[in-house]
Amino acid sequence: MQSADPPGESVESKEQFSSIPQPFQAELAEEASDIRTIKMIVSITLGFTLVLATGYLAAVVLSDGAILLRPSQDALERHATYNDLIRPASKDLTGDGVVACIVDSGIAVDHADLEGINLVGWRDFINGNGNPYDDHGHGTSMAGLLVANGWLKGIAKDVDLLVAKALGENGNGSDAIVADAIDWCVENGAHVISLSLGGAPDLLPFSIGSGRTSGDAANEAIDAGVYVVAAAGNDGEDDDGDVAHPSSEAGVISVGGVTLKGTHWPGSSKGDNNGRLLPLPILMPRGDPNKKPEIVAPAEAVPVLLDNGGWGMADGTSAATVYVTGALCLLLQEKPSLKADESTGGGDNINAVKQWLMESAVPESGQVTHDDYYGYGLLNVSGLIQEATQS
Numbered sequence: 001m002q003s004a005d006p007p008g009e010s011v012e013s014k015e016q017f018s019s020i021p022q023p024f025q026a027e028l029a030e031e032a033s034d035i036r037t038i039k040m041i042v043s044i045t046l047g048f049t050l051v052l053a054t055g056y057l058a059a060v061v062l063s064d065g066a067i068l069l070r071p072s073q074d075a076l077e078r079h080a081t082y083n084d085l086i087r088p089a090s091k092d093l094t095g096d097g098v099v100a101c102i103v104d105s106g107i108a109v110d111h112a113d114l115e116g117i118n119l120v121g122w123r124d125f126i127n128g129n130g131n132p133y134d135d136h137g138h139g140t141s142m143a144g145l146l147v148a149n150g151w152l153k154g155i156a157k158d159v160d161l162l163v164a165k166a167l168g169e170n171g172n173g174s175d176a177i178v179a180d181a182i183d184w185c186v187e188n189g190a191h192v193i194s195l196s197l198g199g200a201p202d203l204l205p206f207s208i209g210s211g212r213t214s215g216d217a218a219n220e221a222i223d224a225g226v227y228v229v230a231a232a233g234n235d236g237e238d239d240d241g242d243v244a245h246p247s248s249e250a251g252v253i254s255v256g257g258v259t260l261k262g263t264h265w266p267g268s269s270k271g272d273n274n275g276r277l278l279p280l281p282i283l284m285p286r287g288d289p290n291k292k293p294e295i296v297a298p299a300e301a302v303p304v305l306l307d308n309g310g311w312g313m314a315d316g317t318s319a320a321t322v323y324v325t326g327a328l329c330l331l332l333q334e335k336p337s338l339k340a341d342e343s344t345g346g347g348d349n350i351n352a353v354k355q356w357l358m359e360s361a362v363p364e365s366g367q368v369t370h371d372d373y374y375g376y377g378l379l380n381v382s383g384l385i386q387e388a389t390q391s
Contacts, residue, residue, distance in 0.1 A: 095156030101185030104139030113150030144305030155326030196318035225340030257299020
């Protein structure tokens with residue numbers, strides 16, 4: 001008759017186990033239970049990790065970049081192409097020691113690419129909030145083009161940044177508030193003021209009324225030696241015949257837009273440089289180096305930061321404006337004698353820099369004079385600095 005247990009070995013094992021004191025038997029049982037628990041935890045963890053990894057890979061494949069984790073590969077490549085397009089300055093120039101002021105809808109400082117920025121001043125002209133925020137998103141995108149230091153790199157990432165919130169959650173604001181914001185920038189030591197107002201599609205930043213305007217404030221800033229850069233606007237086929245206010249002011253640097261290939265971006269506004277009586281306002285003829293727009297820069301599907309912590313792409317002369325703002329910040333780092341607080345030149349410095357912008361700009365193929373869409377040409381950062389340092 002067959003035994004249920006192999007002869008000898010099984011009996012001996014039972015005898016040996018039975019000879020172990022009862023407390024030790026309990027410990028062995030507990031160890032076996034712990035091992036089973038650990039195995040279960042490891043299995044669950046591995047399964048959860050596999051699900052996450054599968055989702056991540058799906059995001060990369062389907063969206064050309066994992067959502068909220070990194071910009072798309074296309075965005076990163078466009079970012080690099082645009083940086084090369086404007087003929088960048090030496091990597092030693094980062095805007096250090098220069099104060100730049102962005103007047104827009106605010107800034108979402110919790111974006112990963114904005115970690116460690118030098119935000120030295122904030123003023124909310126809309127809601128009076130003492131803490132930085134952005135309830136529209138446009139301001140965060142513009143600030144990122146200047147100071148981002150993560151997946152995307154700002155053109156002048158080490159500037160001391162001032163942010164004035166002058167646009168509300170719908171992207172609108174009054175011209176009087178914009179004027180007050182410009183004044184605040186000057187009072188807080190800004191060397192360059194960036195006005196991407198009117199430079200984003202479907203964005204009507206302000207309506208011009210009576211009293212002191214943003215143009216008045218911009219002109220006073222310029223007289224004090226502060227550089228003011230503003231978007232030419234995105235009128236495109238519905239062009240009203242001139243660049244947007246306040247970039248239409250003589251001393252303000254008006255910025256139009258180009259595509260990834262450096263050609264005219266069709267949404268960019270046209271400048272009226274021959275003068276006109278109608279439609280109002282009356283325009284006097286403009287002469288060099290103040291013809292509008294003065295310069296063009298990237299404006300088509302420009303990679304930007306989003307206020308929700310992600311990344312995207314934006315069209316518009318808003319982005320082009322910040323490229324020029326950044327270029328001026330690098331110039332002022334290289335040649336600090338051009339800064340308002342280190343020179344008695346005032347408006348003369350602005351005139352000189354506008355002349356260098358004109359002389360260093362890269363014209364379109366076949367272009368010999370100022371073009372009402374393309375300005376004097378494409379922004380040339382290294383060329384601008386070279387013109388300034390040789391003068």
